[in-house]
């Protein structure tokens with residue numbers, strides 16, 4: 499309904515599409531979504547299979563290079579990424595310079611954008627070696643910067659990357675290690691985080707990816723472009739919904755209040771957070787996988803009492819005509835907040851936990867954009883609604 503064809507002064511017709519609901523701005527062969535059928539594929543591989551069999555770094559390779567790696571290619575790729583996890587000490591000083599209560603997402607955004615100053619080769623967009631190397635650096639270093647942004651907010655020392663740990667376990671260790679002893683997560687927790695990372699790695703032209711592509715279309719490096727992506731993801735309408743789900747579950751308080759809450763939603767008093775999606779008019783395939791991971795994590799942490807309320811909400815909503823008619827189903831955020839809370843992440847870290855894996859998708863989309871000869875600088879039109887041709891009014895006559 500937002501899409502209108504409007505005659506303008508500089509052309510016969512302009513389509514007015516303020517949310518880009520029906521406007522494609524690029525070609526892409528990375529991620530496929532069929533929202534009606536509830537299908538999500540990376541490079542043609544169903545998300546369910548990748549979540550079950552793959553690792554995040556393997557998926558990052560797939561997104562970037564278009565094919566699953568062989569065993570040798572994967573070993574080489576893991577080694578390459580994992581040897582670049584350390585960040586310049588000046589970045590540590592930079593993160594330390596913020597107020598202790600600064601949001602970790604704001605610190606991460608600034609740290610990522612600042613990477614360009616350490617790696618000027620990133621500006622050489624026509625040099626394939628420089629492009630690839632700086633993508634590796636960003637994917638390798640973002641968990642370190644994200645973990646340090648968190649440690650700074652709780653007044654703890656920064657934990658350095660550990661060569662003995664894989665990508666996800668090392669990230670958890672940099673976040674949670676408190677003793678000299680190396681933090682080793684329970685394998686079930688580790689697998690659940692790996693799964694969440696895979697599910698969040700890419701989602702075609704969402705708001706943050708569009709920001710990355712738009713900034714890249716002006717000829718910008720991967721750090722500057724991804725910094726813009728983090729800025730977009732920081733917005734509550736994009737990255738903040740799982741936090742809103744937890745708030746909602748707490749407000750409902752107990753299973754027997756779910757019916758009243760649903761009535762309130764149907765009367766337009768509030769929205770059922772974690773339900774509905776611009777693209778999915780079916781069960782979000784990521785939500786199905788996360789629901790299963792929830793059970794695995796709770797085996798380790800004990801059940802989050804809010805789960806009971808969430809399950810009841812889902813059960814009632816899926817049978818209720820209001821939700822059925824509008825094709826509202828659980829989305830990726832409905833269960834992820836419950837897992838993050840059970841793992842003792844504070845709510846302001848939830849969006850950071852989205853940004854770290856999504857970096858793989860941003861890098862793949864950035865690369866596709868800057869190497870596409872058809873890609874022009876992204877510059878939408880507007881429908882001008884202001885005054886025209888007024889004469890300047892001197893100050894004493896206004």
Ligand code: ACO
Pocket residue numbers: 735736737739763768769770771772773774775776777824826829830831
């Ligand atoms: N609860 C109750 N009603 C809803 C909900 C909801 N969560 N979502 C949509 N509706 C209703 C609307 O009121 C509208 O009803 P109407 O036709 O009677 O007016 C109808 O469904 C269509 O809704 P729109 O807002 O037009 O759908 P849109 O595609 O623009 O919005 C969105 C999608 C923003 C995700 C929406 O479903 C929503 O607000 N959900 C809750 C927030 C949330 O979970 N966001 C996370 C999205 S996933 C992500 O970003 C990673």
